Amino acid sequence: MIKCKHATQMLSEKLDRPLSTKEKMALAMHTAICGPCRQFGKQMETIRELSKSYAQAKEPEEK
Amino acid sequence: MIHANVSVEVDQSAAKNIFQDAVFIEELRTQMFKFAKLQVRDNQLAEDAVQEAMFSAYQNIERFARQAAFKTWVFSILKNKIIDLLRKEKRHTSxxxxxxxxxxxxxxxxxxxxxxxxxxxxxxxxxxxxxxxxxxxxxxxxxxxxxxxxxxxxxxxxxxxxxxxxxxxxxxxxxxxxxxxxxxxxxxxxxxxxxxxxxxxxxxxxxxx
CATH class of the missing domain: 1.10.10.10 (Winged helix-like DNA-binding domain superfamily/Winged helix DNA-binding domain)
Known part of the structure; x- marks a missing residue:
């Protein structure tokens, strides 16, 4: 089982490169049982969206 | 399409308004400068990039009737200018x-x-x-x-x-x-x-x- 430290790195790298099937599985297994890492994953996506809004000088879109 | 000419005229006057709205332009300029400065970390280079982006945008102003569309577009010009600057200054600070x-x-x-x-x-x-x-x-x-x-x-x-x-x-x-x-x-x-x-x-x- 991978630990949070490793899982968070993969959740970040997911935004920069395609993960391998093996990595995806390990990550899915981890996030299934780890709430904080699930939050972390969502927040990585939020940070990406916020940065996009920032760079286009737009208001962030409501969800 | 009958109204094409009419709408172009309307757009042009609206477009001019973009640059006549001093508050909007000043805010935009400030926002752009902040954005450029954060990345190139040099006041003069950032200022130049903003000026150039504004100038390119101004030359095509008639294409933009709405402030929001104009803003998005001028930022995309600015981004390209920043990318160029970062490429050029590669030797100095990578x-x-x-x-x-x-x-x-x-x-x-x-x-x-x-x-x-x-x-x-x-x-x-x-x-x-x-x-x-x-x-x-x-x-x-x-x-x-x-x-x-x-x-x-x-x-x-x-x-x-x-x-x-x-x-x-x-x-x-x-x-x-x-x-x-x-x-x-x-x-x-x-x-x-x-x-x-x-x-x-x-x-x-x-x-x-």
């Missing part, structure tokens, strides 16, 4: 030469966030981020976002902005900055860790308290 910077970075940051066994430190576990009713507080949020970006070590900030603001791809960043792919990915990870923590501490949790 990220490989920048320090990680003071405060928690690198291994110290990881030790602060995670226990030795690789699990989150209890106090550092990510909390749920509510989508706050930004509304009037939007401006306040972006000020915090700015402050958090500014607080990143120079190297983190530079690579993060290349990826997220300028949307440069991995091979280009690595070539430009003389860093390996794995080092880029690790740096982006650490930048996001820091930024995430900063936003949570200063915005998302603060709202609740």
């Amino acid at each position: 990220a490989s030469q920048l320090e990680d910077g003071p405060n928690l970075s690198g291994e110290a940051l990881l030790e602060h966030l995670f226990e030795e066994n690789g699990h989150w430190q209890k106090d550092e576990r990510p909390k749920k981020w509510d989508q706050p009713d930004h509304g009037v507080e939007n401006e306040h949020f972006w000020r915090i976002f700015d402050a958090c970006l500014d607080a990143l070590p120079a190297k983190y900030g530079r690579l993060f902005m290349m990826r997220e603001f300028l949307e440069m791809d991995t091979p280009e960043i690595c070539h430009n900055e003389e860093v390996s792919v794995s080092s880029l990915n690790v740096t982006l990870y650490r930048a996001r860790l820091r930024l995430r923590e900063c936003l949570e501490d200063h915005w998302f949790q603060k709202e609740k308290s």
Whole structure:
């Protein structure tokens, strides 16, 4: 089982490169049982969206 | 299509209004300068990039009737100017030469966030981020976002902005900055860790308290 430290790195790298099937599985297994890492994953996506809004000088879109 | 000519005329006068709206232009200019400055870290270069982007935009002003469309477009010109600047100044300061910077970075940051066994430190576990009713507080949020970006070590900030603001791809960043792919990915990870923590501490949790 991978630990949070490793899982968070993969959740970040997911935004920069395609993960391998093996990595995806390990990550899915981890996030299934780890709430904080699930939050972390969502927040990585939020940070990406916020940065996009920032760079286009737009208001962030409501969800 | 019968009304094509009419609508073009309307657009032109609306377009002129964009530059006549001094408040809008001044705010836009300030916003652009801040954006450029954050990335090129030089007042004069940032100022020049903004001027040039404004000038290119002005030459095509008749294509933009709405301020919002104009703004998006002038920012995309500015982004390209910044990419050019970063390419040119490659020899002077590539990220490989920048320090990680003071405060928690690198291994110290990881030790602060995670226990030795690789699990989150209890106090550092990510909390749920509510989508706050930004509304009037939007401006306040972006000020915090700015402050958090500014607080990143120079190297983190530079690579993060290349990826997220300028949307440069991995091979280009690595070539430009003389860093390996794995080092880029690790740096982006650490930048996001820091930024995430900063936003949570200063915005998302603060709202609740």
